Amino acid sequence: MKTRIITAVVGLIVLAGVLFTFDTLVFNLVIAAITLIALHEIYSALGFEKQDWPLLAVLVSYTLLIMLSSYSVCRAMVMPASFxxxxxxxxxxxxxxxxxSYQKASGLAMFSGIVIFCFYSFIRLKEMLPVEEYGYDAIFFILLILCFAWGGDTCAYFAGRAFGKHKLCPVVSPKKTVEGAIGGVLGTMVFGVLVTVIYSIAADRMEEFTRSNIGVSMYVIIALLACVAAVLGIYGDLFASVVKRQCGIKDYGTIFPGHGGILDRFDSVMFIAPFVTMVVIAAFYN
Amino acid sequence: MKTRIITAVVGLIVLAGVLFTFDTLVFNLVIAAITLIALHEIYSALGFEKQDWPLLAVLVSYTLLIMLSSYSVCRAMVMPASFxxxxxxxxxxxxxxxxxSYQKASGLAMFSGIVIFCFYSFIRLKEMLPVEEYGYDAIFFILLILCFAWGGDTCAYFAGRAFGKHKLCPVVSPKKTVEGAIGGVLGTMVFGVLVTVIYSIAADRMEEFTRSNIGVSMYVIIALLACVAAVLGIYGDLFASVVKRQCGIKDYGTIFPGHGGILDRFDSVMFIAPFVTMVVIAAFYN
Structure with missing residues (x-):
């Protein structure tokens, strides 16, 4: 437990550092690096041999292209490159x-695609909400996504410990309970609204949070978003667990002592990030 | 051989009929139907049980959405639906x-994605080149794609029979020879240019084939396109064969007596269609 907490604190400090580079190319490169570690974890989990490095090499180049697609040169290449x-x-x-086998290679491609799409969402937020026009809204939404994922996990953990009785999905994830999941959803909603209130005050945007000036009803949207996000977090977690189980591994990696690999820590983020990004851009900045 | 030829003739008559509906919704629905049969073939090849029908049902709905995405209501739903x-x-x-297994489901998703993307290319051509503005250019390019695929196959078959000595890829497709492949590529180039000349004369477009008015140099582009397309046709064929071999089946289906299923007949089209569509739209109509 001590290792776990130390890692979490160090991780959050590093995260704050990364967010400082938000408006630069460094941010894209850091996101690319995280994605690449995650892809390597998938590659290892599926048990590819060293000889199959070309499959990974292609994924690496493709990821770099996607993560640098803020630049129009790269963007024009995404379609042909995908092909x-x-x-x-x-x-x-x-x-x-x-x-x-064809199925194993497909497994690598599918999971990698999901992970690339997830992390690309952060870059997409940066692209769509440039600092000059929207201040630090993009950073706020990135933090909101992480709060949804990790806040939800934490609430679910404590709610499960306190009230947990009915197993949620015993075959895949024996420790998860229905009560924990409900606690996670409610906790995420409270967390989301709290973080939004704090940012609204900090950024002096109580009235006019975004260009669309949706005022207080925004908190309702954030709460609804949090509710869906919490469920998506559980989905992501379960999906990552299924793959782990089928591959016969306990953790995807060891990069975060006590937490496992990138995928062990970011599994809840997997579906939350693209979802929140899509909704935020469509609802608040359209 | 006789069944094969009869099927081919009947098939070409049906194809001509389908192309008559080109400018209507019927065309989209026919393409959707062909795609759905192909997806069902993949689903069966991978040996999914009847209980797994929800996986197929979701693919069916998704395919219909994609194939009807000429309509903006549907187009707006593609991204959220994909998610x-x-x-x-x-x-x-x-x-x-x-x-x-996760890998098996990924195999279904990957192959289905490739097939949907392939057939969607035909609809994309229809969308990008409306009849009012470009006459029957879109139909011409669809025919060109099919000529590249099936003309290439036919040339490769006869070149292989006449000169075939060196095996191309004996493990996957024992009958293919290097000489056949070369003959296929050269034959496809001749075929492509011939078809283009015929269409140019028929549509009275010798000088001004498209809006970009690239004149005679167009034939060079078509020949180059044919060359790449012929190689892509062989790729598609080999890919479909690998999956067949790994699934332990001889044919994907029985819909075309003597030719097998949709995927057995359209395997060469798989990569040619998106490639030609992308190049044509970028080079001729940009």
Missing amino acids: LVVLFYAIYLVVRNGVI | LVVLFYAIYLVVRNGVI
Whole structure:
């Protein structure tokens, strides 16, 4: 437990550091680095041999392209590059037929796609809400996403310890209870509204949070968002657990002592990030 | 051989009929129907049980949405729907954990994605090149894609029979030879240019084929396009064969007597269609 807390504190300090680089290219590169570690974790979990490094190499190049797609040169290349990646995948399977299975390679591609999409959401927020126009709104939403994920996890943990009786999904994740999940959802809603109130005061935006000036009803939207996000967090967690179980591993990695790998820590973020990003951009800044 | 030829002739007559509906909603629905049969073939090839029909049901709805995305109502739903499909996939795996593997479901999703993308290209051509503005250019390009795929196959078959000595990829497709592939590429180039000349004369467009008025140099572009397309056709064929081999089946289906299923007949089209569509729209109509 002590290791876990120390890691969490160090992690949060590093996170604050990363957010300082928000408006620079460094931010994109950090996100790219995190994504790449996650992809390597998937690659290892599925038990690919060292010989299959070309599959990982292609994913690395593709990730870098996506994460740098704030720049229009890169953006124009995303579509053709996606097509080339699929072509590469198809021909690689032919070359390595009999050694790796089509399904295993598809598993790598699917999970990697989900993870790239998740982390790209942070960059998308940065692109859509430039600091000159919207102040630190993008950073706020990134923090909100993380609060939804980790706040939800924490609330679920304590609610589960206090009231947990009925197992939620015993085969995949034996420790999760229905009571914990409910506590997680409620806690996430409170957390989300609190964080929003704090940011509103800090940024002096009580009345006019965003361009669309939706005022107090915004808190209702945030609470609803938190409710859905909490459920998505549990989905992401369960999905990551299923893959772990099927691969026969306990953790995806060891980068965070006590917490496991990037995927162990960011599994709840997986579906929350794209969801919140899509809703925020559509609802608040359209 | 006789069944094969009869099927081919009947198939081409049906194709001509379908192209008559080009400018209507019927065309989208026919393409959707073909795609759905292909998806069902993948689903069966991978050996999913009847209980797993929800996975197929979601793919069916998603395909219909994509194929009707000429209509802006549907287009706006593509992104959220894609996200929901992934969410469904994630939760389905959790629910059916221990029964179906994550990799197998990913295999279904990957291959289905490639096939949907392929057939959607035809609809994309229709959308981008409306008849009022560009006459029958879109139909011409659809025919060109099919000529690239099936003309290439045919040339490769006869070139292989006449000169075939060196095996191209014996493990996956024992009958393919390097000589056949070369013949296929050269034949496709000749075919492509011929078809283009015929259309140019028929549509009285020798000088001004498209809005960009690229004149005779267009034939060079078509020949280059044919060359790449022929290679992509071989890729698609090999990819489909790898999956067949790994699934332990001989054909994907029986819908075309003598030719197998949709995927057996359209495997070469798989990568050609998106490639040609992207290049044509970027090079000729930008």
